[in-house]
């Protein structure tokens with residue numbers, strides 16, 4: 001039975017991925033910063049992990065290895081969202097955004113690579129974002145963290161291919177999860193941005209409110225796991241396929257469309 005480690009498996013995309021894999025016969029280890037809170041309600045095994053702590057990462061991987069002979073795949077899913085204009089976001093918030101979404105996935109990957117090299121196989125699947133391919137107003141640091149994942153994992157993919165380790169990035173558009181409820185807002189607010197916030201924020205919230213449930217993201221992860229030669233980028237959702245294509249065709253026109261959408 002193949003073993004998969006899914007970070008941030010207690011809600012949203014991570015939960016749906018872990019649940020689908022568990023139901024499909026994979027041995028799933030999900031993670032949470034507070035496993036005790038969720039253990040009773042989840043059908044798969046839950047291990048404690050904070051991806052911002054190297055000690056926690058090593059403990060998590062050691063725990064999985066004490067229970068299973070190999071780790072076939074890592075799904076880097078855990079992430080947070082901070083919402084607000086670039087100038088209003090405090091540096092502490094900005095660092096925390098990148099620390100979790102970029103460095104968290106990178107540290108997990110660095111810790112699993114020696115394991116996968118020793119095994120002689122493995123898949124590293126990271127949940128990036130449409131925001132890693134395009135710019136999104138009120139999401140500059142989130143978008144930066146996801147763009148950074150694109151560059152890191154694209155490069156890593158070439159380096160680790162000789163070890164029979166495959167690297168893929170899933171690029172979902174908007175999906176309805178807990179991320180947006182858990183969104184932290186930028187502070188302190190600057191009055192000069194009131195109009196921008198008042199115009200763009202309702203559009204942003206409305207897009208999320210009308211977004212679909214994340215099952216399609218889980219199906220994409222399953223497709224990658226079942227593929228003998230997985231590709232690199234996997235856009236999921238209508239926006240993820242259309243927006244990068246329009247941006248490539250004519251950047252100015254694409255930008256005009258984005259400004260209109262967010263009423264800016």
Ligand SMILES: NC(=O)c1ccc[n+]([C@@H]2O[C@H](COP(=O)([O-])OP(=O)(O)OC[C@H]3O[C@@H](n4cnc5c(N)ncnc54)[C@H](OP(=O)(O)O)[C@@H]3O)[C@@H](O)[C@H]2O)c1
Pocket residue numbers: 007008009010011012013014031032033034049050051052077078079080100101104127128129130171172173174175176177178179180182
């Ligand atoms: N929802 C979308 O529209 C969307 C679109 C594109 C990409 N994504 C990406 O998909 C991933 C999952 O997001 P989601 O929408 O499913 O959000 P979510 O419902 O808020 O779930 C986030 C998960 O991450 C975990 N987490 C947060 N900080 C962590 C940390 N420091 N260490 C370990 N785990 C941590 C949380 O687990 P605990 O609280 O139990 O630790 C939770 O299970 C993120 O990388 C996000 O950027 C989401």
